[in-house]
Each structure stands twice: as structure tokens, then as C-alpha cells.
Amino acid sequence: MxxxxxxxxxxxxxxxxxxxxxxxxxxxxxxxxxxxxxxxAVDNVWVLVTAFLVFFMQAGFAMVEAGFTRAKNASNIVMKNLMDFAIGSVIFWLFGFAFMFGKDAGGFIGTSGFFLNDSFKHLGLSIPLTSFLMFQTVFAATAATIVSGAMAERTKFIAYCIYSAVISFIIYPVVGHWAWGGGWLSKLGFIDFAGSTVVHSVGGWCALIGAALLGPRIGKYTKDGKVNAIPGHSITLAALGTFILWFGWFGFNPGSTLSGMNEKIGDIAVNTNLAAAMGANLAMIYTWLKYKKPDVSMTLNGALAGLVAITAGCASVNPWGAAIIGGLAGILVVVAVEFIDKKLKIDDPVGAISVHGVCGAFGTLMVGLFALDGGLFYGGGIKQFLVQLAGVASTFVWTTVTAFILFAIIKITVGLRVSEEEEIEGLDVAEHGATAYSDFVMKSQAVK
Structure with a gap:
């Protein structure tokens, strides 16, 4: 048998x-x-999966911002991060995507494909148009959500909804067209692979103007101009958000290849990880030496600074270059936070201006030095650095001017800032009629 x-x-x-x-x-x-x-099919699945990872970064931003701010504003923070994606998704689908990727008009803006009523064949995509739209939508939402952290704890919710919509409508798409949509920067040879400038600096510079016009939180500065620290309510949430963002960045950068068949995916992932790790390491060491103790919040921002800085050159540099760029960004973010806080007297509760604006610009410039093909340190001369500088400078000018106009209009119409009483009470109750921690007794954290 x-x-x-x-x-x-x-x-x-x-x-x-x-x-x-x-x-x-x-x-x-x-x-x-x-x-x-x-x-x-492989490319399509890859782009969608990485888009979903980038979407999950919204949760990371929500946790970072909520953790670095006070408990009485946590619901407001979460609501803002929810609505900038919800509003931005619709606005970008209707208008922003066309402005960014429509047929070029003089190198400045796209002029076709509104409501997605075009095939966009001029893009030469290897994936369905809807998949590309999904990927670009989560990027647009990232640019918009950066602003909320810098303007946290004192901004009217209606004002936030308006400026979030406008960023997705025109401010971000124009810069995106210049660099990625066939505009004048792309024709110059500008390198910003996944958006150190296009995404992060746009959000960072909008945050700079918004926070400056909004003014500091009550009690942030004493009468003689000294800084009064206002600690956030949960470093644990901030750390969780940082880990989520770090994880999501493996969609942000490798996903920008738009192809699962691209052999550089592994290189990009390694560069991304090394920059984040070095950013955290050097931020920790720098604060340890400066303050005699390693600062937790600065170390978290150091990791994010490394991620932001490497985003432009993640496909252009080697691991050594990525480690150097990320490490320097980890130090730079600490210096920038102190300068903006103490010298400029601009109140940024989460350090968004420094992490995204300053380190985004820094990382973009570093491509001109560390790029294996065309970088100054690899025999390419100064040309690529000057192109990178042109991209950084033009983005700064466009974003700050348009953001100033936007916030100024909001300020004289619906108003930009809540009342003093509402700020002291907390935006959770004042704006939404509910608290994030209803079973806990909240103590007043207003500084007299």
C-alpha cells in the first residue's frame, strides 16, 4: 500500500x-x-501604497502638533489636521492639480485639466492618471498641514480653513509647476526629488508669515522681551507622531520614483533613514553639550529636520552625503528654533518654520554640493548650486508674498486670531464646544 x-x-x-x-x-x-x-501594474500598486503611507503622515503631524501644544487645544489641532486634508483633497482635485501639472504657460503655471477633464498625456505617465492624482494630493495636504503647528493655540478655525484651501488651490501648485510640472525651474535643471522646497519650504514659509502676523500666544514673552517657555502637554504624543512621520517618509521619498521597478528605491530609503538618524543624533549631542542635558523635543525635531533636508537630494547623493546633510540639519534646526524664538520673537509652538522652512531650504541647497552628478564636491562646479539657490530664493519670495496677502485679507475680513478670553479658555471649548480630555480636570495654563 x-x-x-x-x-x-x-x-x-x-x-x-x-x-x-x-x-x-x-x-x-x-x-x-x-x-x-x-x-x-507594479508601478501602479507601488504609487498607491506609498501614497497611503504619505496620507498616514497626517496622523503623524496631528500627534506632533497636539503633543507640543497644551491639552486645552488638542481637539482643535486634530480637527485642523483632518480638515486640511478633507478641504485640500477637493480643492486640489478641482483646481490645484491643473495649475500644477496642466499644459505649461510661460513656465509659470498650468492652464489645462481643471476638474481632471484632460488626459494629461503630456506628462508621459506610466501609471493611471487617478493614481498620480492621489499621490500628488497627499503631497499637497502635507504642505498645507505644516502651517497649523506654527499658528497653533490662537488661530480662528474659519481662518485656518480658508488659508488651507488657498494653499492647496494656488500657492503650492504654482511652485510645484515650476519644479515638477514643466515650469521654468525644471528647465533650468533644478533638483528637488521629493519636495524639500516644493512641499516643506512652501509650508514653512507660509507658517513664518502666518505666525508673524498672528502674534505670539498670551504669556509667551515677558514685558521685557524674555522668552517664557510654554511646554506642550504630551511629549509621548509628539514622539509617536515623529515615529509615524519617519515611517511615512519611506513612502514620501521612495514613492516619488513613481515606479516599483526603479532600482534606486533601496538607495533612496537608506539615504532617507540615515539622514533622519543623523539628524536625531546630532540634535541630541548638540543640546546635550549646550544645555547639559539631551533635549527630547529638540531631538525629535532633529529627526524631522534630517528627513526634510534629505527629501530634495535623496536620489542624487550617496549615503555619506545623506548622513552629512541630515546631521547638519539636526544642528541647524536647534539654532533656527532659538533664533526665530528669541531674536525674531515669532512664536512657533512646534518648530515648524525651522524644521520645514529652514531645513527644507538647506537640504535643497546641499544638493548643489553633494549630488553625485553635478554637485560641487564631485567635480560639477558651481552651476547646480546656483540653480538650487534660484529655486530656494524664488520659492521664498513667491510664498512669503502670496502668504502675506492671504493672511492680511483674512485678518481684515473674518479675523485671524481668537479673542483673549477664548485663547485662555482653550480653542477646544471656544471653537468646538468640546474638550479632548473630558474626563480630566483641566487646569488653566494661561501665563499672567
Whole structure:
């Protein structure tokens, strides 16, 4: 009997294998599967999965901002991060995507494809247009959400909804067109692979203008101009948000290849991780030496600074370059936070201006030095650095001017800031009629 079973298995296995191969072959022929279709399918899945990772970064931003601010404003922070994606998704689909990727008009802006009523064949995509739209939508939402942290704890919710919509509508898409949509910067050879300037600096510079016009939180500065620290309510939430953002960045940067078949995905992921790690390490060491103790919040921002800085050159530099760029960004963010806080007297509760604006610009410039192809340190001369400088400078001018106009209009119409009483009470109750921690007794944290 055992011998019969063995003979049966010996017969069945090859027959089953042949039948399986025939079945697969017949299905392939029936569906007319080709290598090109397989590659397109892989690219499509890759872009969508990485888009979902970038979408999850919204949760990271919400946790970082909530953790670095007071408990009485936590619901307001979460609501803002929810609504900038909800509002931005619709606005970008209707208008922003066309301004960014529509047919070029003089190198400045796209002029076709509103409401997605165009094939966008001029883009030469290897993936469905809707998948590309999804990927770009989560990027637009990232630019918009950066602003909320710098303006936290004193901004009217209606004002936030308005400026979030406008950023997704025109401010971000114009810069995106210059660099990624066939505009004048792309024709110069500007390198910003995943958006150190296009995404992060746009958000950072909008945050700079918004926070400056809004003014500091009550009690942030004493009468003689000294800084009075207002600690956030949960470093644990801030740390969780940082880990989520770090994780999501593996979609942000490698996903910008728009192809799962691209062999550089691994290189980009390693560069991204090294920059973040070095940013955290050097921020920790720098604060340890400066303050005699390693600062937790600065170390968290150091990791984010490294991620922001490497985003422009993650596909252009080697691991050594990535480590240096990330490490320097980790130090720079500490210096920038102190300068903006103490010298400029601009109150940024989460350090968004320094992390995204300053370190985004820094990382973009570093491509001109560390890029393996065209970087100054690799025999490419000064040309690429000057192109990078042009991109950083023009983005700063466009964003700050348009943001100033936007916030000034909001300020004289619906108003930009809540009343003093509402700020002291907390925006959770004043703006939303509910608290984030309803089972806890909240103590007043207003500084007299």
C-alpha cells in the first residue's frame, strides 16, 4: 500500500505542476498579459501604497502638533489636521492639480485639466492618471498641514480653513509647476526629488508669515522681551507622531520614483533613514553639550529636520552625503528654533518654520554640493548650486508674498486670531464646544 501511495504521489506531482503551468499560461494568454502590463501594474500598486503611507503622515503631524501644544487645544489641532486634508483633497482635485501639472504657460503655471477633464498625456505617465492624482494630493495636504503647528493655540478655525484651501488651490501648485510640472525651474535643471522646497519650504514659509502676523500666544514673552517657555502637554504624543512621520517618509521619498521597478528605491530609503538618524543624533549631542542635558523635543525635531533636508537630494547623493546633510540639519534646526524664538520673537509652538522652512531650504541647497552628478564636491562646479539657490530664493519670495496677502485679507475680513478670553479658555471649548480630555480636570495654563 505504501508503495502504491508513493507511486501515486510520484505521478501526481509532475502532472499537477504541468496542469498549473498550463492554467497560468492560458490565463496569461486570455488576459494578454505582457511585460509592459506587469510593469505598469507594479508601478501602479507601488504609487498607491506609498501614497497611503504619505496620507498616514497626517496622523503623524496631528500627534506632533497636539503633543507640543497644551491639552486645552488638542481637539482643535486634530480637527485642523483632518480638515486640511478633507478641504485640500477637493480643492486640489478641482483646481490645484491643473495649475500644477496642466499644459505649461510661460513656465509659470498650468492652464489645462481643471476638474481632471484632460488626459494629461503630456506628462508621459506610466501609471493611471487617478493614481498620480492621489499621490500628488497627499503631497499637497502635507504642505498645507505644516502651517497649523506654527499658528497653533490662537488661530480662528474659519481662518485656518480658508488659508488651507488657498494653499492647496494656488500657492503650492504654482511652485510645484515650476519644479515638477514643466515650469521654468525644471528647465533650468533644478533638483528637488521629493519636495524639500516644493512641499516643506512652501509650508514653512507660509507658517513664518502666518505666525508673524498672528502674534505670539498670551504669556509667551515677558514685558521685557524674555522668552517664557510654554511646554506642550504630551511629549509621548509628539514622539509617536515623529515615529509615524519617519515611517511615512519611506513612502514620501521612495514613492516619488513613481515606479516599483526603479532600482534606486533601496538607495533612496537608506539615504532617507540615515539622514533622519543623523539628524536625531546630532540634535541630541548638540543640546546635550549646550544645555547639559539631551533635549527630547529638540531631538525629535532633529529627526524631522534630517528627513526634510534629505527629501530634495535623496536620489542624487550617496549615503555619506545623506548622513552629512541630515546631521547638519539636526544642528541647524536647534539654532533656527532659538533664533526665530528669541531674536525674531515669532512664536512657533512646534518648530515648524525651522524644521520645514529652514531645513527644507538647506537640504535643497546641499544638493548643489553633494549630488553625485553635478554637485560641487564631485567635480560639477558651481552651476547646480546656483540653480538650487534660484529655486530656494524664488520659492521664498513667491510664498512669503502670496502668504502675506492671504493672511492680511483674512485678518481684515473674518479675523485671524481668537479673542483673549477664548485663547485662555482653550480653542477646544471656544471653537468646538468640546474638550479632548473630558474626563480630566483641566487646569488653566494661561501665563499672567
Amino acid at each position: 505504501n508503495r502504491l501511495i508513493k507511486n501515486y504521489k510520484a505521478f501526481l506531482i509532475p502532472v499537477g505542476t504541468i496542469a498549473t503551468l498550463l492554467l497560468v499560461t492560458s490565463i496569461a494568454k486570455a488576459d494578454q498579459v505582457t511585460p509592459d502590463k506587469v510593469a505598469t
